[in-house]
Amino acid sequence: MAGIGGADTTGKKVGWGLLNTVVVIYALIPVLWIVSLSFKSSKTLADGNFIPREWSLENYQNIFSTSEFTRALVNSIGIAIIATAIAVVFGTMAAYAIARLDFPGKNLLVGVSLLIAMFPQVSLVSPLFEIERSLGLFDTWPGLILPYITFALPLAIYTLSAFFREIPWELEKAAKMDGATPGQAFRRVIAPLAAPGVFTTAILVFIFCWNDFLFAISLTSTEQSRTVPVALSFFTGSSQFEDPAGSIAAAAVVITIPIILFVLFFQRRIVAGLTSGAVKG
Amino acid sequence: MDSSGLDSSGLGVRRAVGFVAPALVLIGVFLVFPALWTLYIGITNYQLTGPAAANPRVVGLDNVVNAVRDPLFTNSVWLTALFVLGSAVIGQNVLGFGLAWLLRTVRPVLRRTVEGLVLLSWILPGTVVAYLWFAVLSRDTGTLGMLLGSPRTAWLVQYPMTSLIIFNVWRGTAFSMLLYTSALAAVPPSQLETARLAGASGWQTVRDVVFPHIRGHVLTNTLLISLWTANDFTPFLLTAGGPNHRSEVLPVLIYRQALESGQLGYASAMSMLLLVGNLVIALVYLRLLRRRA
Numbered sequence: 001m002a003g004i005g006g007a008d009t010t011g012k013k014v015g016w017g018l019l020n021t022v023v024v025i026y027a028l029i030p031v032l033w034i035v036s037l038s039f040k041s042s043k044t045l046a047d048g049n050f051i052p053r054e055w056s057l058e059n060y061q062n063i064f065s066t067s068e069f070t071r072a073l074v075n076s077i078g079i080a081i082i083a084t085a086i087a088v089v090f091g092t093m094a095a096y097a098i099a100r101l102d103f104p105g106k107n108l109l110v111g112v113s114l115l116i117a118m119f120p121q122v123s124l125v126s127p128l129f130e131i132e133r134s135l136g137l138f139d140t141w142p143g144l145i146l147p148y149i150t151f152a153l154p155l156a157i158y159t160l161s162a163f164f165r166e167i168p169w170e171l172e173k174a175a176k177m178d179g180a181t182p183g184q185a186f187r188r189v190i191a192p193l194a195a196p197g198v199f200t201t202a203i204l205v206f207i208f209c210w211n212d213f214l215f216a217i218s219l220t221s222t223e224q225s226r227t228v229p230v231a232l233s234f235f236t237g238s239s240q241f242e243d244p245a246g247s248i249a250a251a252a253v254v255i256t257i258p259i260i261l262f263v264l265f266f267q268r269r270i271v272a273g274l275t276s277g278a279v280k281g
Numbered sequence: 282m283d284s285s286g287l288d289s290s291g292l293g294v295r296r297a298v299g300f301v302a303p304a305l306v307l308i309g310v311f312l313v314f315p316a317l318w319t320l321y322i323g324i325t326n327y328q329l330t331g332p333a334a335a336n337p338r339v340v341g342l343d344n345v346v347n348a349v350r351d352p353l354f355t356n357s358v359w360l361t362a363l364f365v366l367g368s369a370v371i372g373q374n375v376l377g378f379g380l381a382w383l384l385r386t387v388r389p390v391l392r393r394t395v396e397g398l399v400l401l402s403w404i405l406p407g408t409v410v411a412y413l414w415f416a417v418l419s420r421d422t423g424t425l426g427m428l429l430g431s432p433r434t435a436w437l438v439q440y441p442m443t444s445l446i447i448f449n450v451w452r453g454t455a456f457s458m459l460l461y462t463s464a465l466a467a468v469p470p471s472q473l474e475t476a477r478l479a480g481a482s483g484w485q486t487v488r489d490v491v492f493p494h495i496r497g498h499v500l501t502n503t504l505l506i507s508l509w510t511a512n513d514f515t516p517f518l519l520t521a522g523g524p525n526h527r528s529e530v531l532p533v534l535i536y537r538q539a540l541e542s543g544q545l546g547y548a549s550a551m552s553m554l555l556l557v558g559n560l561v562i563a564l565v566y567l568r569l570l571r572r573r574a
Contacts, residue, residue, distance in 0.1 A: 019383055019384075090303045096300060097297040122555075123535065124316060153304050153307060248412055252406075255406055274459055275460050
């Protein structure tokens with residue numbers, strides 16, 4: 001097709017047509033449609049117009065005036081950041097040991113963490129529910145943070161190991177020969193080389209925690225620890241008879257913003273992180 | 282000197298174990314233990330409420346036998362197979378490869394734009410995209426209905442599985458596309474050039490020149506997206522399994538049995554069966570991969 005069959009112009013045309021359709025479908029549906037809904041006033045919400053006839057901030061004012069949403073936003077941010085930080089630290093430590101050292105059961109560890117990454121999340125919901133109820137973790141921040149860390153770890157270890165394998169470790173030896181202490185060698189030479197991989201993993205883990213719905217709906221029951229994806233599904237509109245579609249759209253835009261920023265600024269990193277394990281491993 | 286090859290970072294082996302320990306402890310407590318617990322309550326009649334909640338009884342493999350005889354379960358297995366085959370093995374694979382193939386030669390700006398948009402659909406929160414699709418497919422005000430000029434079609438009610446499959450292709454293509462993009466970069470351009478000079482058609486080139494190079498990637502990709510799709514819970518947000526169980530894929534059935542009906546034992550037995558299904562897929566994949574070597 002394009003590029004290969006130089007004379008194959010119909011193939012080229014079909015290719016371009018397909019590409020354009022894909023761009024339109026992927027762009028139209030995800031971002032633009034909710035943005036448009038979120039700026040419509042409650043009167044024009046259901047008119048089906050793609051561009052709002054009258055722009056209004058009504059929906060945003062509504063959601064930010066209810067504790068239902070603001071509390072959930074605080075929960076989402078706090079839980080995702082704490083879980084990401086801990087998962088990345090633990091994951092880096094484990095991946096470092098796996099990349100640098102030979103110890104018994106090392107390959108088994110990588111294999112098992114891969115296997116666990118394939119575990120159906122839903123099959124662990126009921127035992128986690130029971131465990132958390134008996135430990136008093138149910139409907140608390142740690143009650144979500146701990147399972148998030150655990151579920152992110154296998155993937156983090158796997159991705160980080162793939163990154164760490166690429167690091168030229170001889171540089172460390174060279175630094176030591178030039179008189180650097182092990183600590184200095186790590187800080188000055190290895191850490192800067194490892195930082196992109198760690199950063200990429202952090203983005204992926206954060207996105208996983210930020211987006212999760214299943215754990216968040218099964219392991220919480222009140223506003224105290226409910227995150228935004230779950231709070232969305234409980235939205236009823238500011239009055240009983242109001243269509244919540246506008247509020248949901250506004251809330252959806254708010255939780256989508258960090259994700260869109262990530263994609264805008266770190267697209268190449270995210271792509272590298274997603275494919276590194278699968279391509280090189 | 283030899284020990285430096287083993288341990289060049291200056292860490293002792295014992296300290297290395299210390300490095301791995303925190304991750305292992307967490308995985309043990311919150312993953313392995315619950316997994317074992319699932320296996321255990323899968324052989325009991327444990328329930329969320331009622332007499333069996335206080336004193337669960339071991340019922341052996343009764344749950345598994347009941348599941349296999351349960352029309353809801355067999356229905357769900359077929360729907361899950363259809364879902365995986367239609368949306369992952371065929372849909373995401375073919376669309377992902379097609380996009381990667383087309384994007385190979387276009388300008389970098391366009392390529393990055395398409396990549397970004399496709400990626401976005403993959404990493405947006407499930408609740409957000411489900412809500413969007415709900416808006417797109419809804420009966421009276423749905424965008425699709427307006428575009429097609431048939432505003433009275435309730436897509437999610439009349440064609441629940443078709444809607445879910447299309448939804449999942451849209452949502453999941455990003456991974457396949459990105460993976461195939463990096464796989465295609467490894468195909469030697471000289472061989473593509475030779476194929477072009479020999480007058481091979483696009484399809485012949487893909488089949489005879491490209492595919493042998495990326496066979497491993499195709500298998501890895503198919504395995505990963507199959508497992509993700511089989512375990513995917515997003516259908517719950519779109520149709521909640523309805524109408525009348527017509528789109529109740531396994532994760533949705535398990536969730537509803539466990540937390541809505543309170544049949545924890547029965548639900549655990551069904552998740553065990555889902556896990557076995559995953560393992561079978563993984564084993565088939567490993568065999569195919571080994572045949573290559």
